Amino acid sequence: MCQLLGLNANTPTDLVFSFTGFAHRAEEHRDGFGIAFFEGPGVRLFVDHQSATTSPVAEMIRRYPIHSRHIIAHIRKATQGRVALENTHPFMRELWGRYWVFAHNGNLVDFQPKLHAAFRPVGDTDSERAFCWLMQEISKCHAGVPSVAHLTQTLAELVPPVARHGTFNFLLSNGEALWVHCSTKLHYIERAHPFDTAQLQDEDLTVDFAAHTTPDDRVAVVVTEPLTCNEAWTAMAPGELLVFENGRRCPLAGAGRAG
Amino acid sequence: MCQLLGLNANTPTDLVFSFTGFAHRAEEHRDGFGIAFFEGPGVRLFVDHQSATTSPVAEMIRRYPIHSRHIIAHIRKATQGRVALENTHPFMRELWGRYWVFAHNGNLVDFQPKLHAAFRPVGDTDSERAFCWLMQEISKCHAGVPSVAHLTQTLAELVPPVARHGTFNFLLSNGEALWVHCSTKLHYIERAHPFDTAQLQDEDLTVDFAAHTTPDDRVAVVVTEPLTCNEAWTAMAPGELLVFENGRRCPLAGAGRAG
Numbered sequence: 001m002c003q004l005l006g007l008n009a010n011t012p013t014d015l016v017f018s019f020t021g022f023a024h025r026a027e028e029h030r031d032g033f034g035i036a037f038f039e040g041p042g043v044r045l046f047v048d049h050q051s052a053t054t055s056p057v058a059e060m061i062r063r064y065p066i067h068s069r070h071i072i073a074h075i076r077k078a079t080q081g082r083v084a085l086e087n088t089h090p091f092m093r094e095l096w097g098r099y100w101v102f103a104h105n106g107n108l109v110d111f112q113p114k115l116h117a118a119f120r121p122v123g124d125t126d127s128e129r130a131f132c133w134l135m136q137e138i139s140k141c142h143a144g145v146p147s148v149a150h151l152t153q154t155l156a157e158l159v160p161p162v163a164r165h166g167t168f169n170f171l172l173s174n175g176e177a178l179w180v181h182c183s184t185k186l187h188y189i190e191r192a193h194p195f196d197t198a199q200l201q202d203e204d205l206t207v208d209f210a211a212h213t214t215p216d217d218r219v220a221v222v223v224t225e226p227l228t229c230n231e232a233w234t235a236m237a238p239g240e241l242l243v244f245e246n247g248r249r250c251p252l253a254g255a256g257r258a259g
Numbered sequence: 260m261c262q263l264l265g266l267n268a269n270t271p272t273d274l275v276f277s278f279t280g281f282a283h284r285a286e287e288h289r290d291g292f293g294i295a296f297f298e299g300p301g302v303r304l305f306v307d308h309q310s311a312t313t314s315p316v317a318e319m320i321r322r323y324p325i326h327s328r329h330i331i332a333h334i335r336k337a338t339q340g341r342v343a344l345e346n347t348h349p350f351m352r353e354l355w356g357r358y359w360v361f362a363h364n365g366n367l368v369d370f371q372p373k374l375h376a377a378f379r380p381v382g383d384t385d386s387e388r389a390f391c392w393l394m395q396e397i398s399k400c401h402a403g404v405p406s407v408a409h410l411t412q413t414l415a416e417l418v419p420p421v422a423r424h425g426t427f428n429f430l431l432s433n434g435e436a437l438w439v440h441c442s443t444k445l446h447y448i449e450r451a452h453p454f455d456t457a458q459l460q461d462e463d464l465t466v467d468f469a470a471h472t473t474p475d476d477r478v479a480v481v482v483t484e485p486l487t488c489n490e491a492w493t494a495m496a497p498g499e500l501l502v503f504e505n506g507r508r509c510p511l512a513g514a515g516r517a518g
Contacts, residue, residue, distance in 0.1 A: 041381050042344025044306060049298075056323040064315040085301025094352060097379035118377035120356035122300050139377075 002089070002105045004186065005073040006171040006222040008178035008244035012039075012067035013219050017200070017207045020062055021227045022073060024202040026052035031078040032088040033058060036101040037068035038175040043099045047088040051075075070173045074103040086123035090171075091131050093119055095138070096145045100174045102131040105224060106167025106183055130162050134172070148177045148250065152243045155179055159241060171222065177245040180222050182236035188222040189233050190248055198228040218247030261348070261364045263445065264332040265430040265481040267437035267503035271298075271326035272478050276457070276466045279321055280486045281332060282311040283461040290337040291347040292317060295360040296327040297434040302358045306347040310334075329432045333362035340384035350390050352378055354397070355404045359433045361390040364483060365426025365442055389421050393431070407436045407509065411502045414438055418500060430481065436504040439481050441495035447481040448492050449507055457487040477506030
């Protein structure tokens with residue numbers, strides 16, 4: 001199984017601390033890694049088919065504090081598709097003049113949707129196929145970029161038929177919000193004032209968020225397994241679809257159970 | 260004006276030598292840089308709105324020998340569009356399950372094509388607008404990925420109406436070949452056995468290609484201004500469209516003057 005890491009914040013935030021702990025887990029997930037940072041409407045997408053523990057790209061990311069309000073990262077242990085660059089998450093497409101970024105943890109069995117529109121997989125993973133199908137259906141459901149609430153409702157309808165094919169934990173962002181669906185395992189935390197010190201679970205590393213933040217900052221982090229050992233992470237329920245905007249979970253009508 | 264650098268080879272080749280010379284020119288082109296490496300159908304796309312002389316991303320690329328048969332790089336001096344990540348070349352889109360990468364040098368005036376299909380600019384440059392229009396028209400001209408010869412013919416028809424709006428030096432690749440159009444200034448070189456030693460024009464750096472190649476290797480490099488001072492670069496003519504495949508210039512019927 002792969003692992004996912006997502007960040008949503010109300011102010012550009014660097015992921016150096018969380019990525020350090022996350023990359024540590026790549027020792028068991030050595031089939032590539034990827035990370036996408038939104039900067040305004042632009043995206044930096046770094047992918048490598050080397051493990052995040054040894055990749056020079058990952059090493060640069062651990063040292064270069066790229067600030068972003070929307071980040072999606074993935075470390076891969078191949079289940080479907082060869083170990084190759086084109087199969088490395090996150091995947092990115094453009095729709096309505098906006099980039100969309102997607103990463104998936106899980107395995108979809110016998111998911112061969114009809115892809116008749118403008119989104120086709122480049123690689124051969126179930127994950128990219130599911131992303132292309134979601135993009136195709138989103139493009140049919142709306143005439144232009146929908147509001148966060150409307151897109152959440154659309155996803156609540158689109159996701160369950162995919163999720164029935166297996167395990168469909170995913171992160172999706174269009175640079176406005178972070179959509180998260182849990183099939184089996186995802187945890188999240190919302191950090192806000194007063195910030196505290198966090199201790200990484202996998203490494204002997206702590207960070208005092210209070211020293212790096214202002215009272216107005218809000219950051220939500222979503223990850224397969226909790227990254228820190230002294231904070232209260234919330235486990236998502238199977239079938240739960242959440243959306244995070246401006247560093248907090250949105251209490252939207254559509255943000256309930258999606259399958 | 261920006262500067263372009265492209266590589267097309269018959270075997271995966273690293274660009275460390277050429278990129279070092281190219282990045283040196285970024286002192287005058289400080290509004291961002293980008294570089295895309297095809298690896299099979301996959302693409303690594305690195306963009307940064309910092310100059311290639313100071314960017315940690317460029318520093319990593321100078322040290323990490325990524326091998327690729329199709330590379331497109333760009334250093335930017337903004338003419339249209341703000342200095343922002345979404346305006347940084349190369350641009351990438353997916354069509355027919357394949358990535359397409361494009362970088363432009365020049366300035367298009369009053370180029371506001373009708374973009375009614377699946378390709379919309381995310382940023383606000385004339386360059387990305389031109390790329391989206393080319394992708395839209397290519398998608399209408401063919402039912403699936405065309406052969407290199409057919410796509411060259413299509414581009415020979417599509418490019419002149421765009422080029423009439425100003426300066427349209429560009430590099431385009433879909434991972435199969437490198438298409439190059441010259442409005443004002445582009446130079447290329449084809450390197451093959453017997454390889455020789457090359458001396459960078461901008462830095463006191465030489466490389467003995469013979470030590471790093473086999474007799475079967477072929478590499479074509481395209482760049483705004485020649486990178487080396489002891490090799491014979493060919494200047495492209497205004498309006499010329501060329502295509503490079505397997506490290507050599509294709510003598511195709513369609514690879515003539517395009518405008």
